[in-house]
Amino acid sequence: MTPREKLSLLNYEPPDLGFQVGLSSYLGIVISGLVASFGVAVDVATPTLLGIVPTVFTIVTVHGVVLAKRFSGVAERIGASRWLTLACFSPIVTHGAVLLADVLGALEVPSRLFVTSGVALVFTGVAAAALASMAGNRFVDAVTREDPETTWTWHSSRRWGTENGALVVGLSFVAMAIVLGFASRNWGGGLFWAFMGLFWLLPFLSDDDTWYADADRTSHLPDLRAHDVGIVTDRPQSRRLIPWDDVEDVRLTEDELILERRFLDVRCDRAEIDDPEAVLEGIERARARGTGRPPAPATVDERENGDDLRSRKRSLETS
Structure with a gap:
């Protein structure tokens, strides 16, 4: 029996409060981010936007919590479908297009719009990743309610383990921050995020346990x-x-x-x-x-x- 076949046999229940808040917050961030970018693009005054954007976020989030209760099984369906999971990230395309157009020189984007789109992209991406993770967890829990046949800790035998993989990803983000910072002519911002990223990566470059206090070094293993x-x-x-x-x-x-x-x-x-x-x-x-x-x-x-x-x-x- 495939996971989807087993999921189709389950009786769906309304999403729990945690997912209701997560879904409504995601919608609030997406819509308020688009409103902020559009407002900057049409040259709405900053004080006006500072009043409109939080109001939009609050209204969407509160109403989203109420409406989410009516969609039974929405978390499991999103988690079961790769396409629906990817769709959670689709709103970042708009903000990413603005940044890319400016970096490539295809369009001269005002600095205020560039910063707004960048902030909206980061917040939307984080909210989408959180929503996708919550949906995936609830899907897995729904189709694995019975006790497992066996359980063991995954000590990878690969030469490059989890920490080294995180190191590569972290350094990639640092390099991206530098490139985008210089390309957008914001040298100080690029160097700031690069140094912040390197500071975050320091534990991965050290073999001693002082970075983790008295924590169990195997506690992070799945x-x-x-x-x-x-x-x-x-x-x-x-x-x-x-x-x-x-x-x-x-x-x-x-x-x-x-x-x-x-x-x-x-x-x-x-x-x-x-x-x-x-x-x-x-x-x-x-x-x-x-x-x-x-x-x-x-x-x-x-x-x-x-x-x-x-x-x-x-x-x-x-x-």
């Missing part, structure tokens, strides 16, 4: 849960579902537990799993329940380990 609809990546603030249709094979090698996918495999360090064979059996049971196929034998894939593993087995048998 848990993986095997359900009949797929594998859930469970992080403290977000949950993501990998459907069984996206998993081509599950293998246990000498060093890794591997969930093969079309693009990015999920690779877990076998040494960090308490009972890897039991975890593999649980995964196969959940996969069999979800796909209707009998579970595959839970064996170590010798092809991944080559002749070295086979030779060691022979030496053990002869000794």
